[in-house]
Amino acid sequence: MARSRTGRPSAFAQxxxxxxxxxxxxxxxxxxxxSMVVYxxxxxxIYGAALAQVGDSLQVVSFAGGxxxxxxxxxxxxxxxxxxxxxxxxxxxxxxxxxxxDRAVIFLAKxxxxxxxxxxxxxxVLPLFFLFFLSGADLAATTPMIAxxxxxxxxxxxxxxxxxxxxxxxxxxxxxxxxxxxxxxIFPLLYACVSATTTAFMGxxxxxxxxxxxxxxxxxxDVIMTAAAWGLYEFVVDA
Amino acid sequence: xxxxxxxxSAYAVEAHGLIxxxxxxxxxxxxxxxxxxxxxxxxxxxxxxxxTTLLRMLALLSRPTRGSLSILGVDALDDPxxxxxxxxxxxxKSMLYxxxxxxxxxxxxxxxxxxxxxxxxxxxxxxxxxxxxxxxCVRTYSRGMQQRLSIARALVNDPDLVLLDxxxxxxxxHAAELFDELIxxxxxxxxxxxxxxxxxxxxxxxxxxxxxxxGKVVVCxxxxxxxxxxxxxxxxxxxxxxxx
Numbered sequence: 310m311a312r313s314r315t316g317r318p319s320a321f322a323q324x325x326x327x328x329x330x331x332x333x334x335x336x337x338x339x340x341x342x343x344s345m346v347v348y349x350x351x352x353x354x355i356y357g358a359a360l361a362q363v364g365d366s367l368q369v370v371s372f373a374g375g376x377x378x379x380x381x382x383x384x385x386x387x388x389x390x391x392x393x394x395x396x397x398x399x400x401x402x403x404x405x406x407x408x409x410x411d412r413a414v415i416f417l418a419k420x421x422x423x424x425x426x427x428x429x430x431x432x433x434v435l436p437l438f439f440l441f442f443l444s445g446a447d448l449a450a451t452t453p454m455i456a457x458x459x460x461x462x463x464x465x466x467x468x469x470x471x472x473x474x475x476x477x478x479x480x481x482x483x484x485x486x487x488x489x490x491x492x493x494x495i496f497p498l499l500y501a502c503v504s505a506t507t508t509a510f511m512g513x514x515x516x517x518x519x520x521x522x523x524x525x526x527x528x529x530x531d532v533i534m535t536a537a538a539w540g541l542y543e544f545v546v547d548a
Numbered sequence: 549x550x551x552x553x554x555x556x557s558a559y560a561v562e563a564h565g566l567i568x569x570x571x572x573x574x575x576x577x578x579x580x581x582x583x584x585x586x587x588x589x590x591x592x593x594x595x596x597x598x599x600t601t602l603l604r605m606l607a608l609l610s611r612p613t614r615g616s617l618s619i620l621g622v623d624a625l626d627d628p629x630x631x632x633x634x635x636x637x638x639x640x641k642s643m644l645y646x647x648x649x650x651x652x653x654x655x656x657x658x659x660x661x662x663x664x665x666x667x668x669x670x671x672x673x674x675x676x677x678x679x680x681x682x683x684x685c686v687r688t689y690s691r692g693m694q695q696r697l698s699i700a701r702a703l704v705n706d707p708d709l710v711l712l713d714x715x716x717x718x719x720x721x722h723a724a725e726l727f728d729e730l731i732x733x734x735x736x737x738x739x740x741x742x743x744x745x746x747x748x749x750x751x752x753x754x755x756x757x758x759x760x761x762x763g764k765v766v767v768c769x770x771x772x773x774x775x776x777x778x779x780x781x782x783x784x785x786x787x788x789x790x791x792x
Contacts, residue, residue: 317633318662326659330645337685338647400641404701406609408660409632547609 323410327418332425334395341391341426349384349434356380357441370446374455374506377438378499382466384434385427386488389470392423393478402478402546412543416471420535424467431463449512457524458509462502465531469495472538475545498534501527557621560585560709560739561606566615568601568763575601576612577763583756585620588740590750593760594787599743602760603713606741607637620708633661636702636710640717642694643701646687650678650697653686654704661705672700676730692723699730710734712742716749728753747783751776761786 318326335341356376360369396402405415473490477483492499505523508516561583568575576598583589591599604610605617608628617624622631637643644653650673658664673679676696686694695715702710712731716724731740731753744750751757751771758768759782766786767779 316662318659322663323660326656330648330656333652334645334647395645395647399646400639400643401645403609403637403639403641404643404657405660407607407632407635407637408657408705409629410660547611 317409320411320414323408324414324418324421327405327410327415328421331392331418331422335422335426341388342429344391345384345388345426345430346433348387349380349430350437352380352383353434353437353441360442368446369442370448370510371507373438373443373446373510374503374508376442377435377455377506378462378503380434380438381427381431381462382492382495382499384430385423385463385466385470386491388426388430389423389474389491390484390487392419392426392471393474397478406546412546413539415546416475416539416542419475420468420471420538423471424464427463427467431459435459443510448510451509451512451517451520454509454520455506458502458505458527461524461527461531462498465498465527465534466495468531468535468538469498472542472545475542494534498527498530501530557618558585559583559618560587560620561741562616562618564616566602566605566612566617568598568605568610569613574763576605579615579760579763579765581758581765581768583739583741585739586737587755588735588753589742589756589758590754591741591743591758591760592745592747592750592783592786593766597760597786598763599760600713601763603637603711603741603743606709607635607711608632633705634708636705636707637713638695638698638702638710638715639713640715642686642698644686644694644697647685649683649685650689650700651682653697654700657701658704668706669700669704672703675733676700690723691718692720692726695719695723695727696730699727699734703734707738709739709741712740712744714743714745716744716746724749747780751779759783759786 360367393402396405406412470491473494474483474487477486477490480486501523505520505527508520508523559582561581563579563581566576566579566581579598579602581602591602593599601610605612606619608619608624608631611625619631620634624631645656648656651669654669654672655664655666658669670679673682676699678693678697678700681689681693686697689697715727719727728749742750742753754771756768756770757774757779759766767782
């Protein structure tokens with residue numbers, strides 16, 4: 310057999326290969342996407358049942374931010390658990406670790422694919438959330454600004470979630486363990502995003518400083534936690 | 549060094565005093581090893597003897613707690629990245645994505661080592677006799693076919709050192725025979741190190757044999773210097789020792 314060994318590819322080429330593999334696999338199976346969308350729809354149904362009896366006196370807008378983020382966090386937990394199932398079922402992660410790939414590149418590719426899948430789910434679920442719970446509500450003109458906490462929050466959830474789901478892949482009861490680790494760790498991000506989203510929904514004059522403060526806190530959280538995850542990933546996957 | 553042997557060093561692997569500590573337990577306890585380039589070393593031992601721990605260390609998936617390790621003439625602890633592209637691993641797990649086709653799997657793993665070489669991927673698929681199933685998802689393959697494809701996966705980077713971790717696990721006798729035949733075809737001057745519970749197969753294939761027990765080397769010798777019956781008795785006695 311002809312001998313063949315080419316030079317080591319760039320980190321970007323490896324990142325692209327890892328990301329495209331995840332996208333390709335998901336496009337073929339739609340396993341993660343379908344389960345996340347179905348789960349999100351079920352959560353919306355439960356919200357609907359829970360809020361069906363409360364009457365008109367309740368201002369849904371005042372807690373819609375919390376509802377929305379609870380939906381995103383629970384849906385992302387399901388996706389994060391599934392995102393590594395392909396990697397572990399036949400030892401594929403080991404196959405990747407055998408190659409001369411910087412472990413931080415593996416993290417970045419997995420976090421990007423998680424971010425893309427979660428964002429795709431949000432694109433479907435968000436209009437339904439508005440349709441079911443906010444169509445008759447008195448929304449402020451600042452409502453479109455929820456896009457900012459959504460982007461920052463989703464990026465943080467994907468980054469931290471990728472690290473934590475890698476840490477739990479070889480553990481027993483990893484689904485529960487991921488939730489136990491994930492929710493306390495992302496609590497500051499969740500709090501900031503709920504605050505910013507609620508402020509944007511309500512649009513009360515004079516409180517808008519809180520929106521920017523919350524977004525700044527969420528961004529700082531993303532930067533710090535993603536940098537920490539980037540740095541720690543080698544220890545996590547090589548442990 | 550033999551002609552055609554793929555290593556600049558006389559030894560493909562040289563290890564001194566390798567220790568791997570897992571909490572209070574020692575997975576490896578001072579392993580010394582010298583595997584000549586181009587050799588086929590079979591590693592035997594009871595469950596928990598440290599075989600897989602040693603193989604994972606040689607695959608650079610795990611670092612020793614103490615000791616020195618040189619692979620293909622390069623210090624594996626100082627510069628593992630320089631070595632990764634020269635090592636292949638075939639395990640009882642296929643390390644293949646079930647939802648990707650054979651060709652997609654090979655292209656993906658190949659792209660982690662360099663620009664995917666389509667001609668080489670085609671050649672590998674022909675070598676493992678799966679070119680007719682190249683566009684089928686791997687999850688539709690039998691266990692034997694997956695294991696053959698995992699040989700192709702392990703060779704995408706054209707490694708000089710090939711590690712085999714219980715490769716016969718789950719293979720029926722016919723698939724195991726095909727697997728042996730393929731391994732014979734891809735020897736090509738490469739060094740092979742295989743962990744196996746199958747004494748007969750492992751012994752038949754090797755040029756060197758090693759028995760590990762409780763993290764220590766019980767015996768390591770060239771096959772020509774080994775009395776087969778005595779080796780078998782020693783192996784059975786060692787297996788009776790149980791785990792560390």
